[in-house]
Amino acid sequence: MSFEKFIGRSVDPRTAPVERGMLRLFTTAVGETNRYFTDDAWMKSQGYPGVMVPSTYLQAVKLGVLPALEFMLMAGVEVDIGKTFHAEERFIYRKKVFAGDTLTFVETLTDIYQKKNGELTFYVGDTAVTNQHGDDVGEVRCVTVVVK
Amino acid sequence: MSMSKIQDLTVGQMIDLGSAGPITRAMLAFYAGGSNDHTKVHIDIDAAREAGFEDVFVQGMFSMALLGRLITDRLDDPTQLRAFEARMVAKAHIGDVLACEARVTAADGRSAELALSFRNAAGEEKLRGQASLAI
Numbered sequence: 464m465s466f467e468k469f470i471g472r473s474v475d476p477r478t479a480p481v482e483r484g485m486l487r488l489f490t491t492a493v494g495e496t497n498r499y500f501t502d503d504a505w506m507k508s509q510g511y512p513g514v515m516v517p518s519t520y521l522q523a524v525k526l527g528v529l530p531a532l533e534f535m536l537m538a539g540v541e542v543d544i545g546k547t548f549h550a551e552e553r554f555i556y557r558k559k560v561f562a563g564d565t566l567t568f569v570e571t572l573t574d575i576y577q578k579k580n581g582e583l584t585f586y587v588g589d590t591a592v593t594n595q596h597g598d599d600v601g602e603v604r605c606v607t608v609v610v611k
Numbered sequence: 612m613s614m615s616k617i618q619d620l621t622v623g624q625m626i627d628l629g630s631a632g633p634i635t636r637a638m639l640a641f642y643a644g645g646s647n648d649h650t651k652v653h654i655d656i657d658a659a660r661e662a663g664f665e666d667v668f669v670q671g672m673f674s675m676a677l678l679g680r681l682i683t684d685r686l687d688d689p690t691q692l693r694a695f696e697a698r699m700v701a702k703a704h705i706g707d708v709l710a711c712e713a714r715v716t717a718a719d720g721r722s723a724e725l726a727l728s729f730r731n732a733a734g735e736e737k738l739r740g741q742a743s744l745a746i
Contacts, residue, residue: 485644485645485647486645487645488641488644488645489641489642489645489646489676490645491641491645492638492639492641492642492644492645492646492673492676493638493642493673493676493677493679493680494631494638494677494680495680496684497680497683497684497689499683499688499689500683500689515689517676517679517680517683517689518676518679518680518682518683518689518692518695519672519675519676519679519695520676522646522672523645523646523647523648523672524647526646526647526648527647548699549671549672549699550698550699551696551697551698551699552671552672552675552696552697552699553694553695553696553697554694554695554696555693555694556690556692556693556694556695559690604696
């Protein structure tokens with residue numbers, strides 16, 4: 464199978480707010496006590512607009528507007544949910560993201576590769592994340608594996 | 612890092628990042644709501660059994676969020692974490708206590724790279740990852 468025709472295709476941009484209530488549910492689930500993520504008053508006293516988001520939270524905001532397999536479906540990949548698994552996730556951080564920010568996500572299918580003689584096919588989605596000021600806040604990479 | 616600052620890390624050094632858990636059903640339910648991941652096999656035992664699993668199992672991204680917490684808890688400022696990645700090696704389960712020992716793989720006095728292995732009490736690896744730190 465030739466994959467070249469799929470690579471480089473991007474999903475249309477999606478925009479989502481970083482909601483305080485949802486962030487609080489996330490930090491409760493994860494057991495966060497770090498004041499950078501949980502103490503709005505302290506963060507304001509430090510000159511920030513409020514709490515910032517924890518290390519993996521960009522993926523959660525992204526998931527609300529950009530379902531996990533959409534970059535594959537958009538590229539025309541036929542997806543069998545029962546054989547599709549989340550393989551890897553990577554974050555690169557360039558700027559703080561705060562509750563109340565509005566983020567825009569653009570995901571591109573950047574690579575497809577196989578392992579184990581074609582038994583496993585990996586699809587790499589790279590998402591550029593910008594905030595309401597147009598600043599590049601970071602990147603999210605999601606690698607999905609489809610088992611033959 | 613609170614036990615050793617980034618500038619003091621040396622290649623080959625092992626850092627005990629501590630542990631998270633035991634993981635409960637309530638945590639998975641809260642995480643589903645707080646993360647936009649509404650996949651039923653993580654929160655509904657009937658759906659999990661219908662899909663052929665004995666029980667609900669942990670969202671891979673929840674394990675990664677716990678690992679992220681253990682890392683940022685050790686930093687003076689969470690923005691010292693510049694990059695973070697993990698490979699989902701195996702499913703984690705209800706009751707698991709996940710612990711991480713990190714190995715310093717690069718260090719230059721201003722930045723450092725950590726190799727991460729997130730394991731349950733039986734020593735089974737659930738996530739394998741990497742973190743990039745910088746002052």
